Amino acid sequence: MEIERYHIHVHPLTLNKEFDCDFCNESRKGHKFRCDLCNFQICFGCADILIKYHQHREHIEHSSHRHPLILLENTSNISNAKDCKMCLEKIHGQSYYCCAPCKFYIHKSCGELLEEVKHPFHPHHYLTLQMSGPWWRYHCCACGLKFDKCLRYRCGDCKLDMHPECLSLKPTIKCQGHQHDLLTLLEDMSYKSECRACGHDIKNTFYVRCVPCRLDFHVHCGPAAASLPPTVVHKNHNHPLSLVKDDSTLLECDD
Ligand SMILES: [Zn+2]
Ligand SMILES: [Zn+2]
Ligand SMILES: [Zn+2]
Ligand SMILES: [Zn+2]
Ligand SMILES: [Zn+2]
Ligand SMILES: [Zn+2]
Ligand SMILES: [Zn+2]
Ligand SMILES: [Zn+2]
Structure with missing residues (x-):
């Protein structure tokens, strides 16, 4: 609402004007904190939260940003429409690290990813966290799927890539007859590969993979077939799966 000029002041005066908070991105009224030098302004609610966090929370140093970051947890009310600078996905009510002055935000889960890891699938070299490059072209060596986020x-x-989520895959199947003792039971409906033993396609089924050799086998064809444990636990299934021996070897859940 503008009050008519000249009667009170040479410039238009406004009453309780709405403003966009630079932290929660919401249109707000009422008290705000504002920097006149650069037009930075935040609503009272955000300022209150940030001040409390600055006072009570430890700051962390993180390689993704030159300033210390604070952790904001359970703050769905102020986490609107922020993009994680690491995975480039939206932050939807999850906990996140932030540098408020720079509008720099990263998911807590992204911030906690190790920069370098060693994994039994690739035991002789470190794998390092990458955030750039044409990630959509690469396949994860562990699960065989393409990347749908830049983090890898x-x-x-x-030239070997792995999903951060796939670090939790571990070689679980011991096998004689193969040098690595490193077979992993995988299940994927969209992945298509060829069984190195029988030469037929692998699709819509469980399969075993030796990641270091980049070899896939049907469960009943692979070097593991002779030594498959009677039951295995699979990441996509709550119950142990038991091996049923017949013409088409299956892994079945009894429940
Ligand atoms: Zn705000
Ligand atoms: Zn300023
Ligand atoms: Zn993220
Ligand atoms: Zn900063
Ligand atoms: Zn390597
Ligand atoms: Zn993967
Ligand atoms: Zn086969
Ligand atoms: Zn191997």
Whole structure:
């Protein structure tokens, strides 16, 4: 609402004007904190939260940003429409680290990813966290799927990439008859590969993979077939799966 000029002041005066808070991105009224030098302004609610967090929370140093970051937890009321600077996905009510002055935000889960890891799938080199490059072109060596986010672990020497989520995959199947003892039971409906033993396609089924050798086998064809444990636990299934021996070897859940 503008009060008519000249009667009170040479410039238009406004009453309780709405403003966009630079932290929660909401249109707000009422008290605000404002920097006149650069037009930075935040609503009272955000300022209150940020001040409390600055006072009571530890700051962390993180390689993704030159300033210390504070952790904001359970703050769905002020986490509107922020993009994580690491994975480039939206932050929807999850906990996140932030540098408020720079409008720099990252998911807590992204901030906690290790920069370098060693994994039994690639035991001789470190895999390092990558955030750039044409990630959509690469396949994860562990699960065989393409990347749908930019974050990945990579061995640059071997040009080998792995999903951060797939770090939790571990070689679980011991096998004689194969040098690595490193087979992993995987299940994927969209991945298509060829069984190195029988030469037929692998699709819509469980399969075992030796990641270091980049070899896939049907469960009943692979070097593991002779030594598959009677039951295995699979990441996509709550119950142990038991091996049923017949013409088409299946892994079945009894429940
Ligand atoms: Zn705000
Ligand atoms: Zn300023
Ligand atoms: Zn993220
Ligand atoms: Zn900053
Ligand atoms: Zn993967
Ligand atoms: Zn390597
Ligand atoms: Zn086969
Ligand atoms: Zn192997």
